[in-house]
Amino acid sequence: MKKVLLIEDDVVLRENTAELLELSGYQVETASNGRVGVEVAKRYIPNIIVCDIMMPELDGYGVLGALSKSDITKHIPFIFLSAKTERQDIRKGMNLGADDYITKPFNEEELISAIESRIAKVAILREQQLENPTYENAEDSQDEIRTLNDLKNFFDDNGKVFKYAKGDLIYEEGNNSNFIFLIRKGVVKNFKFDHDGKELTTNLYQEDELFGYTSFMQNIPYQESAMAIKDVELVGVSKHELKDILDNNHKITLELIQLLTDDLSGARDQLLDMAYSSVNKKTASTILKFAEKLNNKSGEPIKISRNDLASVAGIATETLIRTLSSFKKEGLIEIEARNIKILDIKKLEQIN
DSSP: OOEEEEEOSOHHHHHHHHHHHHHTTOEEEEESSHHHHHHHHHHHOOSEEEEESSOSSSOHHHHHHHHHTSTTTTTSOEEEEESOOOHHHHHHHHHTTOSEEEESSOOHHHHHHHHHHHHHHHHHHHHHHHHOTTOOOGGGOSSOOOSHHHHHHHHHHHSEEEEEOTTOEEEOTTSOOOEEEEEEESOEEEEEEOTTSOEEEEEEEOTTOEEOOSOSSSOOOOSSEEEESSOEEEEEEEHHHHHHHHHHOTHHHHHHHHHHHHHHHHHHHHHHHHHHSOHHHHHHHHHHHHHHHTTOOTTOOEEOOHHHHHHHHTSOHHHHHHHHHHHHHTTSEEEETTEEEESOHHHHHHOO
8 A cells, every 4th residue: 555645734634635545545644744744754754745835843845855855755756735826836846856736726636646647657767777777767867858847947047138127128029039038037918019009918927937939949020029017037048949959858849839728728718708708807807817917915906007907808998997997986996096906806706
């Protein structure tokens, strides 16, 4: 029977998850905080560890760091379990050596699948090493870029640094697409102009996201313009350099295809919203989207121009202003100059 160590400070979640794992055929040991978790891991030597991030005494990052320093625990597969969904938190965990990252709330299938695949992976690697003592573990190869996270680390380590102030144009539609960018800090919008000269925001990108990829392989001009809507710091890698990476690291190609697919899906959903949603829903959805992209903390205002809100929502600025006024009267938001403060996020999410 495979052994799982579950490190989670929430009593109800810990007990429910442990029961779920036991019903799935695992032997489960639990720990209520990170410090206890490290002690149990060294004594229990589980087949896999599932660990929360935000915990008292020692957080999940600290647990992973401590176990990575011990010869008896450093090779145990490690899965983070947390409500923290920001990309920078995911990258931090993966950079420290975690094998996977599951966000709360999760379903049984998602958790069991992650555990089974990681245990199976370890078993396969061990068999390969036994069959061929000279076999080089792909996990230990530092030169191969295997995942999107590895690619972003390459951008961080080798990319050219660009800095733009709020309102600066990063590139214009029709420019040669020499670089693909990773955002280290700030927020960027892509936009186009229609035949009447009206600006339409086509996408928003935040910290730790890639943009500027009209084509990963061909020198197709940028199909949109890009502007900083907060002070930004970018790192760029040239198309030529990226082509070499893709030629030598085929595993990352599928992740980039998925990235393009997700962008196309997002653009489709945005077009459908613009075509069929009510003005109120378009406005509410756009406010929530900006709050997400600007990493808005609960209770803090977002600073965004009415024109940007209108262009993303696909409505006239005058219509947007009237809708914002009605939201203010209903107690959903507060407005002061260019600042919008969300007062009732649940009601905004429920607007049809």
